[in-house]
Amino acid sequence: MNNLYSPSLSSVNTFRIWLKKEKEETALLLRCIPATVVSLFVVSVICMNLLANKTLVQTSWIALDGGILISWLSFMCMDMITKHFGPKASSTIAILAAAINLMTCLIFYIASIIPSDADDYTALNGILGGTWFILLGSTVAFLVSAVINNFLNWTIGRAFHKNPDGRLAFAVRTYISTFIGQFIDNLIFSVIVFVIFAPVFWDGFHWTILQCVTCAITGAAAELIMEIVFSPLGYKVVTKWKERHVGQEYLTYMEEEYN
Template sequence: FVVSWVSFLCQDMICKRFGAKASIKISILALLVNLAVSLCFWACSLTPGMWGAYYDTGMIEVNTALNATIGGTWYVVLGSSLAMLVSAVVNSTLNQSLGRMLKKNNFASFAFRSYVSTGVGQFIDNLVFAIVVSHTFFGWTWVQVLMCSLTGAVAELLCEVFL
């Protein structure tokens, strides 16, 4: 939530200068880098030994928690990866389509196309993640999924507008 809006702002800027196809390609590259780092963290979590700072109490909960945190959870990585891929395509395509419809090439038209595409893209991003992770694995209701998606999209859009 804290930084996902930054990727949408970057997509909007790349889309304006180089087009939707370039923005989608950069998003896929970023996704692949993210997956590679996640894979490295997962591999590190398999390293034997006590890597968590703990006192000699005979308990290994801290080490298990550290491995779980560094190793990640596969369904969170899957959900966030799928959500980012789908929302990047939606955001970039919508941004470029709106840009073609607008006659002027000024800040107001850029802001309009960026804010609309980011709002829709963020909603899709949050919705896909909430469906894959929160609804499927945590049992969220559809009302929770939709409200979380909408609330998150509005908050993330406001972060971009504020910047």
């Protein structure tokens, strides 16, 4: 009988060991990573979710939502974290940001349904309450694009053998991964929200597939321009991190654990 149960018990024990290891690794990362970058990252994800409720431009061939105004900051933070701490660290922080965003949306929703006799808060309640399928679309799109962006950024960076820490290497890995990541983010979000759910829950309002694709391309291009403008600042910050050995405890741990 023991032999019959041993495979499942072994799997459970393996999962527990893995989970404990991941918790310890995440705790170490959070102690080592600069709080300012994490804060900017989390705030940008929350703002991106709120701004996505508004369509800024819609014509027969293009549509853009308000999320493009801030999503570039999320990707710049991920690129900085990936460069210094690695893609796994950046993806971990992305999951943390998504979780905080979901918790924030829950608090907003609770606030929106609490009645008040002080004034008419209908408009504010509509903003705070949000729309569930927008939250679903933005969360799925962000997590998928974040993982792709982080590992693509890391892979491109490893191709620069002579000067991996130079400006050219940082620019190439950042620009390419940002454009592709943003394209995937915008495309997944617009298809989930404006093609699948909006026609059902928003009285027939919808985007066409062409609008989704052009939104993804245009949004990615616009966010890439913002990345180009602000990436020198990101490069300077990352360079300072390396000079000052920021997060060295985590880097040493990862090197010993995986090499």
